[in-house]
Amino acid sequence: MYHQIAGRKLGRTTDHKEAMLKNLVTSLIMHERLETTEAKAKELRKLADRMITLGKKGDLASLRRALKSVRTKEAVGKLFKEIAPRFAGRNGGYTRVIKYRTRRGDGATTAIIEWVEPAPAKASPAKPAEEKKS
Numbered sequence: 001m002y003h004q005i006a007g008r009k010l011g012r013t014t015d016h017k018e019a020m021l022k023n024l025v026t027s028l029i030m031h032e033r034l035e036t037t038e039a040k041a042k043e044l045r046k047l048a049d050r051m052i053t054l055g056k057k058g059d060l061a062s063l064r065r066a067l068k069s070v071r072t073k074e075a076v077g078k079l080f081k082e083i084a085p086r087f088a089g090r091n092g093g094y095t096r097v098i099k100y101r102t103r104r105g106d107g108a109t110t111a112i113i114e115w116v117e118p119a120p121a122k123a124s125p126a127k128p129a130e131e132k133k134s
Contacts, residue, residue, distance in 0.1 A: 055084025
């Protein structure tokens with residue numbers, strides 16, 4: 001029976017699937033947007049939302065738990081300092097999955113996964129206000 005077993009197998013062994021999801025969540029944190037298959041994006045959404053929750057807590061235990069799932073210290077730093085504070089007023093639903101296209105090689109449905117809140121706009125140099133001539 002296949003009762004009460006959560007998650008997709010993704011055609012891989014458990015170790016391979018977990019390693020792949022850790023790599024994907026690290027890439028999502030670093031690049032803030034990924035294109036992958038729809039099934040992988042839906043599985044990644046669970047792990048990414050969990051990482052944001054840990055980043056919002058911000059204590060040492062949360063940092064250590066995040067380091068178990070995120071591959072690089074730079075990504076964990078970005079998660080805790082830049083990405084998680086953006087979602088301070090939000091309780092869940094930190095990622096969006098947008099169906100994108102079918103891949104030409106194997107016909108797989110691809111999707112884009114990204115953070116819901118837009119990235120902060122880069123400050124453009126302020127233009128000096130021109131004075132009116134009377």
